[in-house]
Amino acid sequence: MRLTLKIWRQAGPDVAGDFVTYQVDDVSGDMSFLEMLDVLNEQLNSEGKEPIAFDSDCREGICGMCGLMISGLAHGPEVTTTCQLHMRSFSDGDTITVEPWRADAFPIIRDLIVDRSAFDRIIQAGGFITVNTGAAPEAHSVPVPKANADRAFDSAKCIGCGACVAACPNASAMLFLGAKITHLGEVPQGQPERDSRVVKMVAQHDHEGFGGCTNIGECSAACPKEIPQDVISTLNKDLRTALRHGY
Amino acid sequence: MATTTSPATRPTARSTTIALKMVMAVTGAIFALFVLAHMYGNLKLLWGEEAYNDYAHHLRTIGEPMLPYAGLLWVLRIVLLVSLVAHLWAAFTLWGRAERARSHKYAVKKRVRQSLSSRWMRWGGVFIFVFLVWHLIEFTIVRVDVSGKPVPDNPFQLVVDSFQVWWLTLIYVVAMLALYMHLAHGVFSLNQTLGWTNTKGTYARAKVLGHVVAAVVVVGFLIPPLAVLFRLVK
Numbered sequence: 001m002r003l004t005l006k007i008w009r010q011a012g013p014d015v016a017g018d019f020v021t022y023q024v025d026d027v028s029g030d031m032s033f034l035e036m037l038d039v040l041n042e043q044l045n046s047e048g049k050e051p052i053a054f055d056s057d058c059r060e061g062i063c064g065m066c067g068l069m070i071s072g073l074a075h076g077p078e079v080t081t082t083c084q085l086h087m088r089s090f091s092d093g094d095t096i097t098v099e100p101w102r103a104d105a106f107p108i109i110r111d112l113i114v115d116r117s118a119f120d121r122i123i124q125a126g127g128f129i130t131v132n133t134g135a136a137p138e139a140h141s142v143p144v145p146k147a148n149a150d151r152a153f154d155s156a157k158c159i160g161c162g163a164c165v166a167a168c169p170n171a172s173a174m175l176f177l178g179a180k181i182t183h184l185g186e187v188p189q190g191q192p193e194r195d196s197r198v199v200k201m202v203a204q205h206d207h208e209g210f211g212g213c214t215n216i217g218e219c220s221a222a223c224p225k226e227i228p229q230d231v232i233s234t235l236n237k238d239l240r241t242a243l244r245h246g247y
Numbered sequence: 248m249a250t251t252t253s254p255a256t257r258p259t260a261r262s263t264t265i266a267l268k269m270v271m272a273v274t275g276a277i278f279a280l281f282v283l284a285h286m287y288g289n290l291k292l293l294w295g296e297e298a299y300n301d302y303a304h305h306l307r308t309i310g311e312p313m314l315p316y317a318g319l320l321w322v323l324r325i326v327l328l329v330s331l332v333a334h335l336w337a338a339f340t341l342w343g344r345a346e347r348a349r350s351h352k353y354a355v356k357k358r359v360r361q362s363l364s365s366r367w368m369r370w371g372g373v374f375i376f377v378f379l380v381w382h383l384i385e386f387t388i389v390r391v392d393v394s395g396k397p398v399p400d401n402p403f404q405l406v407v408d409s410f411q412v413w414w415l416t417l418i419y420v421v422a423m424l425a426l427y428m429h430l431a432h433g434v435f436s437l438n439q440t441l442g443w444t445n446t447k448g449t450y451a452r453a454k455v456l457g458h459v460v461a462a463v464v465v466v467g468f469l470i471p472p473l474a475v476l477f478r479l480v481k
Contacts, residue, residue, distance in 0.1 A: 071357070203263055211264075214341075216361040216362075229439070233445045
């Protein structure tokens, strides 16, 4: 198929960017979106032009590095990451607008690459448990009820790709926060630091310049790992509990 | 690439966005309870002039002689006024924060899951506030009879005179549609913000609750003005 791509080009963090239109022919439906961009970059290289900068790493939907706003949808029209998005989701003759995640907390580095270190700083603020590492502990020493283990696991599926922030009209990272808080809060190991964790992580979230949640649900719709809205309720409940405990 | 550090200063639960959202939620819950009670009181209009005026009078004599005349009414007014200030302050603070969080907008952005109600929370809220100011001027602070007749000293008569004017009833119908949308998302949202929707079931039930509360309030509020407009109450 033949596609028209309107891609955001920006040479660096502090220079103005703009859309540039490209034509890509012979796109196979079996290609991933990133492979299609690879083809375009080959084309640009052969013409002696600067290739388009975009992030990618594992290309199997588990690392969270790739993330593009594709015609107004974070990670495009499938419920997956950009690297796992098939070109068969598009039709011959389509015009696709490709933008980087737009959030002031995710500054643009170049073209489609944004700096998601804000997420790392949120994790550093409290997204961990304090334990002695080394030999694996006996798995049965701290039993975890199945329902809690399942919810912790489902929340731990978050890969920190930032699609929730990208899709949110307020550029809020509450789904990311909710996933991390629920993941650690559902298991016994997460209890000792539960109150201080939520306060530190939310304070860092606000400090980074993310917006507040308005419970609209766009984040869950965009999430490639289908993290549900109820983790945000758990986040809110944990903060309410911390408030009551005087944190 | 090494992660640059940028610590937040003195984190406290009180200074977070979520605490601000909780202010919205609690004050919103006060308003939801208030409109339910207000709607119930308005329905007295259907029982005629005496029932309605007695109700208006009783609002001022509740608790007498333990409380002074209109004592409880003033307590409620102060609670509502403080809630209103807090609700608006939190709303505009969060609105500003959200605007700053994405100073560069998308060229193309599709809506996937958001409801009409949720999308109109902010501007709908502003509209409801403007309506509220007019509503208070009309029936409490100044008392205006839009039919052009001299303002009666009788609450029932003022309501009947007013809603016999079609355009005034129309303003109220539009305001009630705005209130429906605000309550439908607001009541759901306050449950989520207060952390009561931690499972798929409770989350789904909170959404239904939002629409049920909104429907009860709005239908209840619309019955008296429409009854007056269609001359079922004179």
